[in-house]
Every structure is written in structure tokens, then in C-alpha cells.
Amino acid sequence: MNIGQAARASGVSAKMIRYYEQIGLVRPAERTDSNYRSFDEKNVNELRFIKRARNLGFSVEEITNLLSLWRDRARPSREVKAIAEDHVAELEGRIAEMQAMADTLRHLSGCCAGDDRPDCPILMDLAAGDPRPAGTGRRTAKGRFGG
Known part of the structure; x- marks a missing residue:
């Protein structure tokens, strides 16, 4: 073909x-x-x-x-299993990171009034540029801990 x-x-x-x-x-x-x-x-x-x-x-x-x-x-099937198990561990790590990001964003959204005022904790957090991964105890714009 x-x-x-x-x-x-x-x-x-x-x-x-x-x-x-x-x-x-x-x-x-x-x-x-x-x-x-x-x-x-x-x-x-x-x-x-x-x-x-x-x-x-x-x-x-x-x-x-x-x-x-x-x-x-x-x-030997153990070699195949080892590759699969390593991949599962990697996927689970990525899932945990994504869950921490979602938790942080959920928290920041909860802190934002979402009204006509210009104050926005979400933008303030992004501007802070904290390089730590989401959900690692970083402070949000209002002084609370995220994640």
C-alpha cells in the first residue's frame, strides 16, 4: 500500500x-x-x-x-514494565503539578472581586513573578498563602 x-x-x-x-x-x-x-x-x-x-x-x-x-x-517483560512504571510516575508528577496550578488559580480567583475596580489579586500575583511552582506555599497578593 x-x-x-x-x-x-x-x-x-x-x-x-x-x-x-x-x-x-x-x-x-x-x-x-x-x-x-x-x-x-x-x-x-x-x-x-x-x-x-x-x-x-x-x-x-x-x-x-x-x-x-x-x-x-x-x-523480558520486566523491561517493558519498568518503562511503563517510570512513565506512570512521570504522569502522576505532572498531574500533581497541574493540580497545584489549578488550586492556586482557584484561590486567586476567589480573592478577586471581579467587579469594576482595577484591583486584581490575580494580576498582582502574576506580576510578582514568583518562580516557585504553584501550590508551594507562595503568598498571594492579599498576603494569604496559595495552594
Whole structure:
């Protein structure tokens, strides 16, 4: 099948297929005599694998490792599990950071009157430029602790 057909069958755009080839994530597709890419079912399965892994938030480096393990039928599953567990820990850390940001913004919104006056604790907090992550006990514009 050509790249358009492989894209439809895998759910990965032709542009991304070309990119994955360029960065070495997938092996370059075979070429026809007229130099068009030619994909088979194995290529499409790899593209589906990559799409699913991307949807789960794995990095290109992690996907490279997972693909290598997937292709190796003699692989120990503990290596795959370790990659997955590391990724879960990373996701949970990002979730905690985002929750702290939401908590801080919720608190700042609660401090803002939201009326016709120009005073705004949200803008004052942003202007303070505190580089610490949201939710780490930073003071808000009204002197209260956020997060």
C-alpha cells in the first residue's frame, strides 16, 4: 500500500509517517521502482503501535525502546514494565503539578472581586513573578498563602 493508504489504515498522518522515518523511529519503507514508499501490514502494525504509545504520552525515546522490545520476542517483560512504571510516575508528577496550578488559580480567583475596580489579586500575583511552582506555599497578593 502507498503512504496514504498506510496513513488511513494506521490512523497516523502521512506527514507523521515521514517524520517517524526521518528520526529513525520506524524503518524506511520499501520503495517501488518509481520510488514511492510501499507499506505492508507489518509497517501498519508498527504505526498503530506508535500511535497508541503516543496517545498514552510516551516520548519518542520511550517508544523507540518499546518498539525494540516489541520486536524482540525473547524480551523480558520486566523491561517493558519498568518503562511503563517510570512513565506512570512521570504522569502522576505532572498531574500533581497541574493540580497545584489549578488550586492556586482557584484561590486567586476567589480573592478577586471581579467587579469594576482595577484591583486584581490575580494580576498582582502574576506580576510578582514568583518562580516557585504553584501550590508551594507562595503568598498571594492579599498576603494569604496559595495552594
